[in-house]
Amino acid sequence: MEDRLADASIEFWYEFASTYSYPAAMRIEALAAAAGIRVVWRPFLLGPIFAAQGWRDSPFNLYPAKGRYMWRDLARITAALGVPFRQPSRFPRNSLLAARVALVGEGDWIHRFSRAVYVANFGEDREIGDPSALAEILERLSIPAESAIAAAAAPEIKQKLKDNTDAAIAAGIFGAPSFLAREELFWGNDRLEEAIAHAANR
Amino acid sequence: MEDRLADASIEFWYEFASTYSYPAAMRIEALAAAAGIRVVWRPFLLGPIFAAQGWRDSPFNLYPAKGRYMWRDLARITAALGVPFRQPSRFPRNSLLAARVALVGEGDWIHRFSRAVYVANFGEDREIGDPSALAEILERLSIPAESAIAAAAAPEIKQKLKDNTDAAIAAGIFGAPSFLAREELFWGNDRLEEAIAHAANR
Numbered sequence: 001m002e003d004r005l006a007d008a009s010i011e012f013w014y015e016f017a018s019t020y021s022y023p024a025a026m027r028i029e030a031l032a033a034a035a036g037i038r039v040v041w042r043p044f045l046l047g048p049i050f051a052a053q054g055w056r057d058s059p060f061n062l063y064p065a066k067g068r069y070m071w072r073d074l075a076r077i078t079a080a081l082g083v084p085f086r087q088p089s090r091f092p093r094n095s096l097l098a099a100r101v102a103l104v105g106e107g108d109w110i111h112r113f114s115r116a117v118y119v120a121n122f123g124e125d126r127e128i129g130d131p132s133a134l135a136e137i138l139e140r141l142s143i144p145a146e147s148a149i150a151a152a153a154a155p156e157i158k159q160k161l162k163d164n165t166d167a168a169i170a171a172g173i174f175g176a177p178s179f180l181a182r183e184e185l186f187w188g189n190d191r192l193e194e195a196i197a198h199a200a201n202r
Numbered sequence: 203m204e205d206r207l208a209d210a211s212i213e214f215w216y217e218f219a220s221t222y223s224y225p226a227a228m229r230i231e232a233l234a235a236a237a238g239i240r241v242v243w244r245p246f247l248l249g250p251i252f253a254a255q256g257w258r259d260s261p262f263n264l265y266p267a268k269g270r271y272m273w274r275d276l277a278r279i280t281a282a283l284g285v286p287f288r289q290p291s292r293f294p295r296n297s298l299l300a301a302r303v304a305l306v307g308e309g310d311w312i313h314r315f316s317r318a319v320y321v322a323n324f325g326e327d328r329e330i331g332d333p334s335a336l337a338e339i340l341e342r343l344s345i346p347a348e349s350a351i352a353a354a355a356a357p358e359i360k361q362k363l364k365d366n367t368d369a370a371i372a373a374g375i376f377g378a379p380s381f382l383a384r385e386e387l388f389w390g391n392d393r394l395e396e397a398i399a400h401a402a403n404r
Binding site for chain 1: 255270271274278371376377387390393396
């Protein structure tokens with residue numbers, strides 16, 4: 001029983017430009033720890049997935065009523081959660097470099113870095129597409145910024161992000177956040193509890 | 203205090219072709235009763251709203267990965283809720299006549315009729331666009347079928363459905379189910395509890 005739980009894991013598929021990934025990123029480690037399961041952080045890019053659907057922008061920009069509602073809903077969710085929220089002056093922001101840097105920290109500081117990027121983007125209206133903003137985030141977390149950002153340009157890291165995005169498509173993922181637990185797909189911050197219960201085989 | 207609660211209400215905006223409106227329709231009266239609030243059933247049509255966004259079909263058909271996930275998600279939700287589910291052989295079904303008939307029963311049997319239409323569409327794979335299927339539903343509910351269906355063709359009823367759809371757009375509604383509670387908009391079956399709490403001013 002303990003062995004099974006120690007082995008149980010949930011894959012957290014997220015994109016730094018995705019608004020509802022923010023509360024999920026802030027909540028997932030505590031919920032998973034309480035359930036005795038491990039989180040595998042899997043950043044990917046929604047851009048290619050949206051482009052394949054004919055969208056050249058976020059659906060929240062393409063469909064204004066949906067976008068207005070989403071910002072209001074996100075304000076309510078973050079207020080209830082007690083995490084900072086400020087509607088970003090630019091949306092969506094370029095998430096490519098942040099996703100690559102996150103992969104440099106895989107198995108190590110990826111979760112701390114990812115949460116900090118979300119807070120910067122949706123809590124502090126900072127330009128997470130800028131290398132300087134990412135360097136500042138890394139430094140605040142006591143992660144060597146220069147080497148992490150340099151490592152993010154390595155072909156293996158670029159390939160890893162492409163592979164993640166391809167794997168997301170192959171798994172039927174069409175939006176973020178998504179969770180994969182024992183081959184079952186769950187979409188949206190609202191499904192996090194259910195996905196964790198499924199991962200824990202409850 | 204009791205007066206305030208007796209006056210509190212929630213508007214339930216739904217469309218008979220909308221999959222996630224099904225669990226919301228099955229749940230809302232019990233949840234509202236427990237919170238001491240009244241439900242105002244407001245059927246409307248998503249067709250004109252989707253058409254204005256450039257969609258000529260359900261987004262669940264236009265975006266197949268999203269559609270495949272939705273059916274799996276709905277199967278999980280209905281199983282957890284203990285209501286029948288069978289993936290309809292046709293989707294979306296024409297909901298125009300059902301919505302008009304529902305409005306004939308406004309303030310009376312609209313909630314019973316609406317739940318039965320959802321069960322027929324998503325639990326029994328029945329053709330809710332057919333007058334004969336609607337007549338059968340009405341008869342099972344001991345509602346005079348012939349007169350209800352005849353009344354649905356009255357200009358006032360047709361106008362009422364158009365007015366509901368216009369009012370939905372004016373309220374910022376872009377999908378179903380939606381809930382309006384004290385001028386706050388909530389979208390999706392997942393937000394029903396939050397909407398009811400807001401309506402009850404908790």
